[in-house]
Amino acid sequence: MIPGRRTRGERRNRNMRMVEVRKASKSFGGLSALKDVDLGMEDGEIRGLIGPNGAGKTTLFNLMAGNYRADSGSFLFDGQEMFGLGIDERVSLGIVRTFQNIRLFGSMTVLDNVKMGFHCRASTGWLSAAFNLRRSAREEAWMASEGERLLDELDLLPHRGEQAKNLSYGNQRRLEIARALATRPRLLMLDEPAAGMNESEGRQLLDRIRAIRRSGITILVVEHDMNLLMTVSDRVTVLAHGQKIAEGTPAEVQTDGRVIAEYLGREADASGH
Amino acid sequence: MPGAVRRNPALVALPLAAILPFFVDNNYVFHILVVAGIYMVLSMSLNLLIGYTGLFSFGHAAFYGTGAYASALLSLGCGLPFPAAFLASGLLTAVFGVTVAFPALRLKTIFLAIATLGLNEIVRLFLTNLDDVTGGPAGLPGIPLPDLWLVRLEQPQDFYLAAIVFVTAAYWALSNLLLKRHGRALKAIRDDEIAAKAVGVNITSYKVAVFGISAFFAGLAGSFFAHYITYISPDSFGLSESFAIIAMVALGGMGDLRGSLIGAFLLCVIPEVFRSLHDFRELIYGFTIMLIVRMLPGGIAGWTRNPGGWLRRRRNDDSRPADPRREAES
Numbered sequence: 001m002i003p004g005r006r007t008r009g010e011r012r013n014r015n016m017r018m019v020e021v022r023k024a025s026k027s028f029g030g031l032s033a034l035k036d037v038d039l040g041m042e043d044g045e046i047r048g049l050i051g052p053n054g055a056g057k058t059t060l061f062n063l064m065a066g067n068y069r070a071d072s073g074s075f076l077f078d079g080q081e082m083f084g085l086g087i088d089e090r091v092s093l094g095i096v097r098t099f100q101n102i103r104l105f106g107s108m109t110v111l112d113n114v115k116m117g118f119h120c121r122a123s124t125g126w127l128s129a130a131f132n133l134r135r136s137a138r139e140e141a142w143m144a145s146e147g148e149r150l151l152d153e154l155d156l157l158p159h160r161g162e163q164a165k166n167l168s169y170g171n172q173r174r175l176e177i178a179r180a181l182a183t184r185p186r187l188l189m190l191d192e193p194a195a196g197m198n199e200s201e202g203r204q205l206l207d208r209i210r211a212i213r214r215s216g217i218t219i220l221v222v223e224h225d226m227n228l229l230m231t232v233s234d235r236v237t238v239l240a241h242g243q244k245i246a247e248g249t250p251a252e253v254q255t256d257g258r259v260i261a262e263y264l265g266r267e268a269d270a271s272g273h
Numbered sequence: 274m275p276g277a278v279r280r281n282p283a284l285v286a287l288p289l290a291a292i293l294p295f296f297v298d299n300n301y302v303f304h305i306l307v308v309a310g311i312y313m314v315l316s317m318s319l320n321l322l323i324g325y326t327g328l329f330s331f332g333h334a335a336f337y338g339t340g341a342y343a344s345a346l347l348s349l350g351c352g353l354p355f356p357a358a359f360l361a362s363g364l365l366t367a368v369f370g371v372t373v374a375f376p377a378l379r380l381k382t383i384f385l386a387i388a389t390l391g392l393n394e395i396v397r398l399f400l401t402n403l404d405d406v407t408g409g410p411a412g413l414p415g416i417p418l419p420d421l422w423l424v425r426l427e428q429p430q431d432f433y434l435a436a437i438v439f440v441t442a443a444y445w446a447l448s449n450l451l452l453k454r455h456g457r458a459l460k461a462i463r464d465d466e467i468a469a470k471a472v473g474v475n476i477t478s479y480k481v482a483v484f485g486i487s488a489f490f491a492g493l494a495g496s497f498f499a500h501y502i503t504y505i506s507p508d509s510f511g512l513s514e515s516f517a518i519i520a521m522v523a524l525g526g527m528g529d530l531r532g533s534l535i536g537a538f539l540l541c542v543i544p545e546v547f548r549s550l551h552d553f554r555e556l557i558y559g560f561t562i563m564l565i566v567r568m569l570p571g572g573i574a575g576w577t578r579n580p581g582g583w584l585r586r587r588r589n590d591d592s593r594p595a596d597p598r599r600e601a602e603s
Contacts (some may be wrong), residue, residue: 065471075375091473103468105461115454116461120473122454126482129453130446183472 004264012241018043018077018218019064024073026059033059034242036073041187046209046219048233048250050226052262055239057222058100058191064220065097065189066090077187082225092120100195100222106165113164113175116149117182119205137213147182154178154208170201181212188191188212189220194228206232230254238262281448281533287441294430299384303429307501309541310436314443316533318490323519324527325451326483327463329386330377336488338510340366340495342400342407345416345505355419355500362496363489370488374481375582393515400507410504419500429589431502439497440534443490448530450486459483460528509586520558523565526572535573555599 019041023256026034034056041047051057062068064075066087075082082090084092105113122143124136151157159167169203173193180188190209194202202225209232213219223229230250238246238259246256253259290306297303309375315337322330344362347353353361373392382389407413419426419435426432450456458479461469469478499505517540540561540603544554569576 067467086475088472088473088475091471096473097471099468099471103465103471105464105468107464108457108460112457112460116457116469116472116474118456119454119461126455126486128452129455130450132449136453143454179472253571262280 004231007073007235016076017041018045019220020074020076020183021060021064022074022076024060024063026063027070027071030221032242034063035067037239037242037244038130039237039244041218042222044213044216044218045255046213046221046232046234048229048236049220049239050223050229050236051239054241056242057239059242061097061189061191061220061222063096064161088120091183091185092182095181095189096183096185096187097189098180098191098193102169102172104164104167104172104175104179106163108164109161110175111144111151111160113148114178114182115143117150118146120183121138121140141252150178150182158204169196173197173205177208181217185217187218187220190221191222192224193221194223202228226231275426281445283444283534284441287437287534291434291437294433300429303433305541305545307429307432307436308537311498311501312521312537312541313520313534314490314494314497315441315518316525316537317443317447317530318487318494319457319518319528320522320525320530320533321447321451321483321487321490323522324529325456325463326459326480327385328480328483329382329553330389330484330487331386331427331519332389332391332396332515333487333491333512334510334512335373335389335393335396336366336370336491337397337495337498337514337518338400338505338507339488340492341499341505341510342495343492345386345413345499348417348500349413349415355417356421357568358494359419359493359500363493366492366495367426367485367489369492371481371485373488374484377484378477390512390515393510394554397507397511400510405495407507409506412504412508413499414448414504416503416505418503423562426500435538436497439493443493444530444534447490451530453496455479463528476504512521513558514557516562517558520561522572523562525573526574526576527570529572529574532572539573549578557601 009042017040019039021037021039023036023038024034037056037060039060042240049057051059054168058070061185064082066082066085070083077090077095080093082093082095085093085209100148105116107126122139124133124139128136128244137240148157148160151160154177156171156178159171159267167175177190193209194205199256206228209219209221221229221233233250235248236250236253237244238253238256240262245258245262246253248256293306294303315333319330319333322328340362343365344358347358348355349363377385377388377392401410403409411461424431426435451459458469458474461472461474462476462479466476498509521536521540522533523536524540525534526532540558544551544557550557565572
């Protein structure tokens, strides 16, 4: 056990939802990308986030992960305000993301990539490392064994010594998830995890997402593959033109008039606007 | 420790060099090797910035000179004994490195390179024009020889042994650092800054820290140099010095500490072995950088990992434009 690691649910407030985004807005030089969007997620939920191109999915995603600064609104995570915190602080509080265009540390080995995920849970300092003190050596050993366990779970163990950039596409996607899981997240945000995958890889991903949820992690998925998204999500939030137009179970959303209008390109007034 | 030695043959090879005085009795040889030792520490510390973190710092002599002058002034002006002046100059240079890092980190790639080049000139001009403190262009003579409590370093041979301890200690500390999570974080920043951020690495604090550590070791090297030569002047810390160190890092291999040892050794020894080349030192450094960057981007260390790879890669590069059909198919 590494000292200083936060135990799960330490500051948990029972009345609060795990994720509570309120009136989040973001505009880019006068172009409003996101306007007063709310998003509430329960602990342990899988939430799908969909919308046509330019709907603001990625903007919302980037606001929550900390890549963008919100113009206004708030984002309570477990009752604590996240807007204003740096990415590294959010990661240490348990929010982690993956990228649509995979971002690995290409020149590093597969195992080292996962060890980078543990980075934020480690505590030894520069001096301890430079003098090779026992504490630092113990922590490195812990990262190595935990990292191998995680790679084993994601069927990547045989590749542990390879450079990440030499992995196949599907393995790179899995490695990115492994690295994200190594940060011990409580909210995992997946940005188009099935992009570029074939059907069987997509099915595997589906099982994997469910397995991750079983381990107690809340998941937010942005995905273009409608089939996969509707199958895996407990609830779905639909964005269009920077605003939330629908939210509910996959079945509810699929029959929602506004959603159909948006996706089939009919005029909004057809849905009783 | 035994594990560290097994992973690091250099940790055996460096102390083994201490038997040389049993076979050689030539002050000139020891002088060259002491200088090589100083450059080994300098290129390892620069490699930390350029090779491991991808921060193109082109003004390393600024830190080297800061350390040298700090140590000289502390022992001449304040009468500090060598060990204290040595450590203090390292720490002062580290503080200077951290101070420089904050504005410098707003810049990337070539812009950082230009800014650090400028820094090098600023430091040199300060040293030249601050006559009252630094002695101006005439420099500081009469820096005391190191007194290490029981032993006093006087002959090049004494300094040779001290340099071995110095280089080995620096190599040991830096390789420990780089093998562990901090080293990985630096490489992660080099590979993909956005991804490094996404797994919780505080980019700014890491970059600032690595500037500080790099400056610390460069400062120690400067102090060692000052007390060895006993006379320093601003000329020793100009741009050509920075480029010499860059050439050593490039020749040895970016992102490989052992490579830096080899690169520094070769570029110190070669101009001495071929005495006739001595006047062309700077030309050699310039050509080294150009040739390495063009033909052997991984340096010597990269080449030993994949010998022959550079030939193959170049052939591929050349064949690509010659056969557009193949490119269209793939």
